[in-house]
Amino acid sequence: MSKGLTSRSEDYSQWYNELVTKADLAEHSSVRGCMVIKPYGYSIWEKMQAVLDQKFKDTGHSNAYFPLFIPKSFFSKEASHVDGFATECAVVTHYRLKNDGTGNIIVDEEAKLEEELIVRPTSETIIWNTYKGWIQSYRDLPILVNQWANVVRWEMRTRLFLRTTEFLWQEGHTAHATAEEAIAETEQMLHVYADFAENWMAMPVVRGKKTANERFAGALDTLCIEALMQDGKALQAGTSHFLGQNFAKAFDVKFASKEGKLEHVWATSWGVSTRLMGALIMAHSDDQGLVLPPKLAPIQVVIVPIYKGEEELQQISAEVEKITTALKLRGISFKYDDRDTQRPGFKFAEYELKGVPVRLAFGGRDLENNTIEIARRDTRTKETISRDDIAEKIAALLDEIQANIYQKALDFREEMTTEVNSYDEFKQVLAEKGGFISAHWDGTSETESKIKEETKATIRCIPLNNKQEEGLCMVTGKPSSQRVLFAMAY
Amino acid sequence: MSKGLTSRSEDYSQWYNELVTKADLAEHSSVRGCMVIKPYGYSIWEKMQAVLDQKFKDTGHSNAYFPLFIPKSFFSKEASHVDGFATECAVVTHYRLKNDGTGNIIVDEEAKLEEELIVRPTSETIIWNTYKGWIQSYRDLPILVNQWANVVRWEMRTRLFLRTTEFLWQEGHTAHATAEEAIAETEQMLHVYADFAENWMAMPVVRGKKTANERFAGALDTLCIEALMQDGKALQAGTSHFLGQNFAKAFDVKFASKEGKLEHVWATSWGVSTRLMGALIMAHSDDQGLVLPPKLAPIQVVIVPIYKGEEELQQISAEVEKITTALKLRGISFKYDDRDTQRPGFKFAEYELKGVPVRLAFGGRDLENNTIEIARRDTRTKETISRDDIAEKIAALLDEIQANIYQKALDFREEMTTEVNSYDEFKQVLAEKGGFISAHWDGTSETESKIKEETKATIRCIPLNNKQEEGLCMVTGKPSSQRVLFAMAY
Ligand SMILES: [Zn+2]
Ligand SMILES: [Zn+2]
Numbered sequence: 015m016s017k018g019l020t021s022r023s024e025d026y027s028q029w030y031n032e033l034v035t036k037a038d039l040a041e042h043s044s045v046r047g048c049m050v051i052k053p054y055g056y057s058i059w060e061k062m063q064a065v066l067d068q069k070f071k072d073t074g075h076s077n078a079y080f081p082l083f084i085p086k087s088f089f090s091k092e093a094s095h096v097d098g099f100a101t102e103c104a105v106v107t108h109y110r111l112k113n114d115g116t117g118n119i120i121v122d123e124e125a126k127l128e129e130e131l132i133v134r135p136t137s138e139t140i141i142w143n144t145y146k147g148w149i150q151s152y153r154d155l156p157i158l159v160n161q162w163a164n165v166v167r168w169e170m171r172t173r174l175f176l177r178t179t180e181f182l183w184q185e186g187h188t189a190h191a192t193a194e195e196a197i198a199e200t201e202q203m204l205h206v207y208a209d210f211a212e213n214w215m216a217m218p219v220v221r222g223k224k225t226a227n228e229r230f231a232g233a234l235d236t237l238c239i240e241a242l243m244q245d246g247k248a249l250q251a252g253t254s255h256f257l258g259q260n261f262a263k264a265f266d267v268k269f270a271s272k273e274g275k276l277e278h279v280w281a282t283s284w285g286v287s288t289r290l291m292g293a294l295i296m297a298h299s300d301d302q303g304l305v306l307p308p309k310l311a312p313i314q315v316v317i318v319p320i321y322k323g324e325e326e327l328q329q330i331s332a333e334v335e336k337i338t339t340a341l342k343l344r345g346i347s348f349k350y351d352d353r354d355t356q357r358p359g360f361k362f363a364e365y366e367l368k369g370v371p372v373r374l375a376f377g378g379r380d381l382e383n384n385t386i387e388i389a390r391r392d393t394r395t396k397e398t399i400s401r402d403d404i405a406e407k408i409a410a411l412l413d414e415i416q417a418n419i420y421q422k423a424l425d426f427r428e429e430m431t432t433e434v435n436s437y438d439e440f441k442q443v444l445a446e447k448g449g450f451i452s453a454h455w456d457g458t459s460e461t462e463s464k465i466k467e468e469t470k471a472t473i474r475c476i477p478l479n480n481k482q483e484e485g486l487c488m489v490t491g492k493p494s495s496q497r498v499l500f501a502m503a504y
Numbered sequence: 505m506s507k508g509l510t511s512r513s514e515d516y517s518q519w520y521n522e523l524v525t526k527a528d529l530a531e532h533s534s535v536r537g538c539m540v541i542k543p544y545g546y547s548i549w550e551k552m553q554a555v556l557d558q559k560f561k562d563t564g565h566s567n568a569y570f571p572l573f574i575p576k577s578f579f580s581k582e583a584s585h586v587d588g589f590a591t592e593c594a595v596v597t598h599y600r601l602k603n604d605g606t607g608n609i610i611v612d613e614e615a616k617l618e619e620e621l622i623v624r625p626t627s628e629t630i631i632w633n634t635y636k637g638w639i640q641s642y643r644d645l646p647i648l649v650n651q652w653a654n655v656v657r658w659e660m661r662t663r664l665f666l667r668t669t670e671f672l673w674q675e676g677h678t679a680h681a682t683a684e685e686a687i688a689e690t691e692q693m694l695h696v697y698a699d700f701a702e703n704w705m706a707m708p709v710v711r712g713k714k715t716a717n718e719r720f721a722g723a724l725d726t727l728c729i730e731a732l733m734q735d736g737k738a739l740q741a742g743t744s745h746f747l748g749q750n751f752a753k754a755f756d757v758k759f760a761s762k763e764g765k766l767e768h769v770w771a772t773s774w775g776v777s778t779r780l781m782g783a784l785i786m787a788h789s790d791d792q793g794l795v796l797p798p799k800l801a802p803i804q805v806v807i808v809p810i811y812k813g814e815e816e817l818q819q820i821s822a823e824v825e826k827i828t829t830a831l832k833l834r835g836i837s838f839k840y841d842d843r844d845t846q847r848p849g850f851k852f853a854e855y856e857l858k859g860v861p862v863r864l865a866f867g868g869r870d871l872e873n874n875t876i877e878i879a880r881r882d883t884r885t886k887e888t889i890s891r892d893d894i895a896e897k898i899a900a901l902l903d904e905i906q907a908n909i910y911q912k913a914l915d916f917r918e919e920m921t922t923e924v925n926s927y928d929e930f931k932q933v934l935a936e937k938g939g940f941i942s943a944h945w946d947g948t949s950e951t952e953s954k955i956k957e958e959t960k961a962t963i964r965c966i967p968l969n970n971k972q973e974e975g976l977c978m979v980t981g982k983p984s985s986q987r988v989l990f991a992m993a994y
Contacts, residue, residue, distance in 0.1 A: 041634075041637070043570070043571045043630070043634065044575065044578075044630070044633055044634075045571045045573045045574070045575060045621065045630070048571035048572070048573060049571070050568070050569070050570050050571065050634050051568055051569040052568055053566035053567065053568045053649060056566070056567050056568045056569055057566065057567070060567060076543035076546070076547065077543065077546050077547070077550060078540070078541055078542055078543045078546045079540070079541040079546055079672065080533070080540050081533045081535045081538035081539070081540065081670055082538070082623075082654055082656065082670050083535045083538060083594075083670070084535070085534065085535060086601070086609060088534075089601070089609060090608075090609045096601075096609055100600070100601040100602065100603070100609060101600050101601070101602070102599070102600065103599065103600060103601050104573075104596045104598075104599055104621070105596060105597065105598040105599065105600075105601065105611055106594045106595060106596050106597075106623065107595065107596075107597045107598065107611065108594075108595040108597065109592070109593065109594055109595065109658040110590070110591050110592065110593060110595075110658065111576070111579070111586075111590040111591070111593050111595065111622070112590065112591070113590070118580075119576060119579060119580045119586055119590060121595055121597065121620055130611055131535065131594070132601070133572075133596065133623070140533070140534070140535070143534055144531075144533065144534075144540050147531070153845065159543060163654075164572055164653075164654065166572065168599040168600065180571055180572050180573070182569065355643070
């Protein structure tokens with residue numbers, strides 16, 4: 015297994031692209047901007063889905079499914095929403111093909127839709143049009159619904175997982191009787207996302223609020239989690255929006271309160287997508303390939319026999335079966351790779367590339383000595399240990415790896431978060447170091463836009479529970495009460 | 505809870521439509537032909553998905569994801585395939601909307617696609633175009649991949665779950681080195697579907713082979729499972745196709761065999777969809793509402809307290825907690841409905857409508873007597889029993905209900921399967937009784953088409969392991985070696 019992976023220092027972007035394809039995670043399809051998620055990549059996404067789905071259910075949500083298509087007119091009902099999505103929509107205009115008589119398949123002009131349909135870029139409009147029929151009284155609230163779905167946003171420049179025309183995601187859409195309850199839901203789901211990012215993906219995140227410039231099209235407030243990648247760029251890993259009564263007003267969704275008054279319903283929406291796959295890859299992986307946190311690794315342990323002859327293989331396999339039986343009991347996933355078509359070295363490289371957290375190598379000498387070689391992917395260290403209580407040792411090691419990967423990413427982020435006090439210093443850190451830059455800003459969209467124009471850096475967020483301190487905007491010198499986090503971003 | 509459900513004898517079709525909406529399973533959306541699957545309906549679909557997904561994995565398959573869009577040219581590559589799907593395609597022609605300057609949102613004609621994209625009606629073409637890159641040698645085979653996805657087939661007349669423009673499904677797409685292996689896969693997956701239908705859905709099915717007329721567009725052979733609904737119409741519940749080398753030839757997918765020869769790859773595809781929801785509903789439900797098999801019921805047991813005053817409720821709730829703890833240990837799902845906003849009678853009707861298999865009612869007298877009232881949904885019978893070993897009793901009852909629902913459907917199907925020996929008899933049974941009609945047919949597409957034209961009945965399948973018997977085609981009098989199954993069908 016020749017990896018031939020470009021190193022991160024050589025070309026980070028190239029490293030990422032090669033890793034995604036060589037580790038069998040995803041590939042570009044023949045359809046512009048759309049990806050194929052390959053079985054190994056999809057199995058990681060399935061693990062993510064399972065954990066998130068359980069968290070949504072534990073917080074009282076149910077899944078449902080709404081149409082892929084949205085009538086064009088729905089789109090126009092919420093003004094800032096259509097502004098946000100109109101320029102990147104796939105539009106269905108016809109519903110039939112035909113043979114043109116010479117053997118060519120063409121669009122049948124007689125099958126033109128009266129009203130064009132948009133392939134959903136997000137589902138607020140179709141869902142709020144549906145909720146109108148579900149909500150009459152306060153007794154019908156809250157509605158706590160989530161949808162797992164594909165969405166389409168026409169992107170001109172795409173990158174596997176990070177920015178594709180079609181992607182997979184979940185979108186929660188909730189309806190509430192009061193603003194307070196909707197705001198609490200918005201915050202709760204942000205914390206669900208942060209918990210998932212930190213404790214499953216082993217990826218530290220900053221929880222914060224977006225500035226007006228960076229808000230979701232149609233939201234009053236957008237909360238987000240922001241992670242730092244190894245190249246010093248930030249990645250928005252999840253968002254949770256407080257939509258106020260905007261969509262309820264656009265679709266005329268009212269409820270009779272306990273007091274019998276008709277009021278507009280309050281809304282939230284929140285989502286994470288296959289973009290998390292990109293974040294997971296970039297947060298931890300190294301020049302040898304993927305590094306997966308054990309909690310999301312489809313295969314947690316791989317076992318490779320190293321043998322001379324069929325008889326020794328049989329002896330080894332019998333001992334390995336004792337190990338796998340013990341692993342099964344602990345719910346640890348494993349693969350015993352006894353293929354005779356590949357040599358151990360090839361297998362080692364393959365599982366390293368694919369980020370399997372723990373590798374066991376079982377050789378002839380281990381038979382006599384009651385030992386086994388155990389290697390960890392994160393530190394690339396190995397040792398020979400006794401096979402006594404092997405499953406217990408592996409379980410402990412998986413926990414240690416999970417914690418270590420997180421700590422490493424956290425240390426990196428702390429190292430890469432810089433406070434600056436002048437615009438010059440800001441530009442210098444941005445150019446020479448990257449990472450998060452914590453700086454005072456006067457709170458205006460104008461200044462934010464100017465900084466973005468001049469440096470391409472954006473305000474990633476105003477961290478929640480941000481320390482309040484008096485300061486001066488690094489650009490305008492106007493007073494500021496807190497620092498915000500800037501970064502170059504994916 | 506006033507159900508006001510039309511009875512099956514009055515208007516079966518109306519009964520179905522009302523049941524689907526009143527039991528909160530699904531509803532029509534504002535998008536022509538597209539449905540909204542509501543949380544309760546979706547939770548049943550999720551249970552179906554979980555069981556099927558595990559069966560696919562147990563038979564060696566992995567999930568992956570392929571693009572929603574298919575370039576028009578891909579479609580044309582397999583001739584019978586394009587014939588089968590061209591007339592019902594949603595076509596994407598543009599990728600941007602714009603404001604026309606007067607505030608109207610219109611399609612931006614400058615954003616016209618060079619090649620139109622089809623929203624997938626099925627994914628053979630895009631997947632085989634992808635497999636071309638995955639397959640070089642026999643070592644790359646077999647490929648055993650499944651996809652859970654939404655698909656679109658433009659339907660003029662739609663019915664919730666049974667026929668909608670957009671629906672959810674899974675589509676397996678496998679690639680093999682030999683015809684034998686592909687045929688074995690086709691058969692294996694048919695049996696997986698039949699096992700699911702019979703042992704989870706409690707719905708007996710006939711396993712069979714489609715005639716050439718009824719085959720999937722592009723297949724050499726289509727196997728299917730056919731179920732009988734309570735109105736005597738058949739429903740095709742799943743199909744498994746042997747595609748031969750058709751798609752490999754259309755997309756030029758070859759592999760080097762062990763002997764070093766370049767050969768075309770053999771293919772299968774197989775799928776079931778949200779149509780199964782329609783089958784599940786129609787197979788078992790009655791004039792009071794849904795009847796769900798316990799193995800697929802989102803709530804298997806509902807517990808309703810019947811009390812006077814807060815104190816008695818507290819006493820009952822304390823006893824109920826002992827029951828629910830025991831149910832949890834056995835993995836039985838339940839809901840304790842102690843809402844004070846609704847009366848017991850309302851709750852009883854609601855859970856009857858929603859098909860909850862077992863209902864417990866716990867009253868004040870049960871406190872003293874160590875008893876509880878237990879009612880089963882399938883037979884609508886109830887009795888008061890001792891609370892000793894209550895979870896064990898419930899577990900046994902759930903098994904009994906599962907078996908009873910299946911047996912009832914099987915008895916019905918046997919009752920409704922008729923052998924006929926003349927075309928007159930055939931027409932009479934079709935008109936007066938319905939159901940499956942077993943008759944001799946001369947094996948020609950002409951005769952099959954004539955029967956369909958004259959009676960609207962189709963050949964549902966040639967049953968697998970069909971009894972061979974000499975006979976004469978009921979229409980042409982030509983010799984026939986076996987009976988085939990006809991029916992009116994959904
Ligand atoms: Zn943020
Ligand atoms: Zn059949």
